[in-house]
Amino acid sequence: MVVDSDILIDFFRDYPQAKEFLLTTEDNLKVSRVTVMEIVVGVKTKIAARKALKQLDALGIKIVEVTETVSQLAGDILAENRHKFGTGILDSFVAATALQAGEKLSTRNVKHFKQIKDLGLTVPY
Numbered sequence: 001m002v003v004d005s006d007i008l009i010d011f012f013r014d015y016p017q018a019k020e021f022l023l024t025t026e027d028n029l030k031v032s033r034v035t036v037m038e039i040v041v042g043v044k045t046k047i048a049a050r051k052a053l054k055q056l057d058a059l060g061i062k063i064v065e066v067t068e069t070v071s072q073l074a075g076d077i078l079a080e081n082r083h084k085f086g087t088g089i090l091d092s093f094v095a096a097t098a099l100q101a102g103e104k105l106s107t108r109n110v111k112h113f114k115q116i117k118d119l120g121l122t123v124p125y
Contacts, residue, residue, distance in 0.1 A: 001025070001027040001028070001029055001030065001103050001104050001105075001106050001122065002029075002030045002031065002032065002064070002094070002097055002098040002101060002103045002104070002105050002106065003022075003029050003030070003031050003035070003061065003105075003106045003107075004035065004094055004105060004106060004107035004108075004109060004113075005031075005035045005038045005039060005042075005094075006107060006108045006109050007021065007022070007106060007107065007108065007124065008022075008031070008035065008039060008052075008056070009039070009042065010108075011055070012039075012052055012055065017124070017125035018124075018125070020125075021106075021124040021125055022059055022061075023059075025124075028060075028062065029059065029060065029061045029062070030061065030062045030063070030064050030097075030101060030103065031056065031061055031062075031063055031064065032063075032064055032066070032070075032093055032094045032097035033063055033064065033065050033066050034066065034090055034093040034094055034097070035094060036053070036056070036063055038090060039052050039053075040052070040053075064097050064101060066093065066097075067100070069100055070093065070096045070097055070100050071093075071096075073096035073099060073100060074089075074092040074093040074095070074096035075092070077092040077095055077096055077116055078092040080117075081115055081116060084115075085115045087112070087115070087116070088112075091109075091112045091113065094113075095113055095116045095119050098119060098120075099116075099118060099119055103120075104120035104121060104122050105119060105120065105121055105122070106121075106122045106123075106124050107121060107122075107123065108123060108124075108125075110123060
């Protein structure tokens with residue numbers, strides 16, 4: 001399962017539901033490299049960024065790199081959905097990562113992803 005940044009942000013903010021989900025799920029968890037970059041941008045200091053990256057590692061979350069295939073798929077998703085639904089660049093990459101991996105995307109932001117063809121979504125809490 002690919003995890004969206006909103007769930008990880010909740011985890012870093014000590015939300016009990018996010019902690020329970022990430023600590024108890026039996027799925028192999030993955031994140032897009034783009035999600036990792038979103039997290040780094042979202043914290044205030046380099047120390048906080050390092051801490052967040054260590055927490056991802058401690059949770060056993062695998063970082064999925066952006067490949068040429070993921071980039072092409074993200075471009076297709078963006079072209080298909082940007083003007084009709086407002087889909088953004090980062091969400092296109094996250095969705096493409098899940099699709100390329102053959103995984104569902106775990107997110108609380110269903111609105112950002114529900115229109116993307118063939119993308120399975122799960123809302124963990």
